[in-house]
Amino acid sequence: MTLGSQIAWDDTVLPFQLDRSDVRGRVARLDGVLEKVLSQHDYPPAIEALVAEMALLTALIGQTIKLRWKLSLQVRGDGPARLIATDYYGPSKEGEPAQIRAYASYDADRLDPTGDAFPQIGKGYFAILIDQGDGMTPYQGITPIAGGSLRTCAETYFAQSEQLPTRFALSFGRSTLAGEAERWRAGGVMLQTMPKASPFAKGEGGSGEGGLMLPEDILDGDDEENWNRANILLDTVDDIELIGPQVQPTDLLVRLFHEETPRVFDPQPVQFGCTCSSERVRQSLSIYSKKDIAYMTTEDGIVTADCQFCGAHYEFEPETLGFQATKEP
Incomplete structure (x- = not known):
């Protein structure tokens, strides 16, 4: 394995299909993306772990959306970790990176x-x-927090809201390559049954926490056997294989699923990206009156705004803001 082949698979999502099992999936590797996301903030370790897991899930799920679409994942709770939010922006053109x-x-x-x-x-x-x-x-789909991880929350969402049995194997954390500084790396595999015209559901409700649906509540017969077989094979994966960079995603798929006839498609590069701008901030403030804008104005006579995603700082003259603005920007 050369350094060049390591770098080639960093910050990519590789779609694949298991033809024998009628199961599709993705392999994701995040390196620079995750490091950039987390370097924008000084999060404590517990929050870093949640953001890392959520970003990896977003990369795996987001690859299915079409060009120029935006996919957002949100987890809101009543505990001290109040909100984890991620956005995935599909590429504007074929071959360009998603953000x-x-x-x-x-x-x-x-x-x-x-x-x-x-x-x-x-x-x-x-x-x-x-x-x-x-x-x-x-489109918006919501399910209650369930299970013991964000991964299981996502699996529950797909079973409950989409009737699509889905499985994630994820690994993330700080790692150090020879001669390099410590940095974040993450990797994961997503498995999902191919959509059916009329998904099969057994009985009323589900067998999961709070009556939520699980894959075994949806599948039957050959579909259930194929799904179970693919999951047993995924159970053999090691964390180091998921994160890389020594094991290429294509080699990982052959190692795990060679009997399931894996077929890969074009990889999707991903990068850190934020769409904030002064114009977008102005638009968000356009609903406020002159009185509201005055309340937001600092002692220095300006209105400030900071992007929660990338940390960009914006300053505005209050007279240029709101629907009662008296001055052009």
Whole structure:
């Protein structure tokens, strides 16, 4: 394995299909993307872990959306980890990288910074939102927080809201390559049954937490056997194989699923990206009156705004803001 082949698979998502099992999936490797996302903030370790897991899930799920669409994942809870939010922007042209950004909101006074991360979300919901652009109604799907990780929340969402059995194997953390500084790396595999025209559901409700659906509540017969076989094979994966960089995604698929006839498609590069701008901030403030803008104005006579995703700082003259603006920008 050469350094060049290592770098080639960093910050990519590789789609694949297991022809024998009728299962599709993705392999994701995040390196620079995750490092850039987390370097924007000084998060405590528990929050870093949640953001890293959420960013990896976003890369795996986002690859399925079409060009120019935006996919957002959100987890909101009543615990000290109040919000984890990520966005995936589909590429504007074939061959261009997709963009990912992420941030977290938390209560530092209640947070156990080095404790287990997921329980600190508390009770709440996991949501997926898809924005298809101007003139289209955004899609939103929500399921309750369930299981012991963000991964299981996402699996529950797909079983409950989409009737699509889905499985994630994820690994993430700080790692050090020879001669390099410590940095974040993440990798994962997503498996998902091919969509059916009329998914099969057994009985009323599901067998999961709170009556939520699980894959075994949806599949039957050959579909269930194929799904179970693919999952047993995925159970043999090691963390170091997921994160890389010594094991290429193509080699990993052959190692895990060679009997399932894996077939790969074109990889999708991803990078950190934020769409904030002064014009977008102006648009968001256009609904406020002159009185509201005055309340936002600092002692220095300006209105300020900071992007929660990338940390960009904006300053405006108050007279140029709101629907009662008296001065052009």
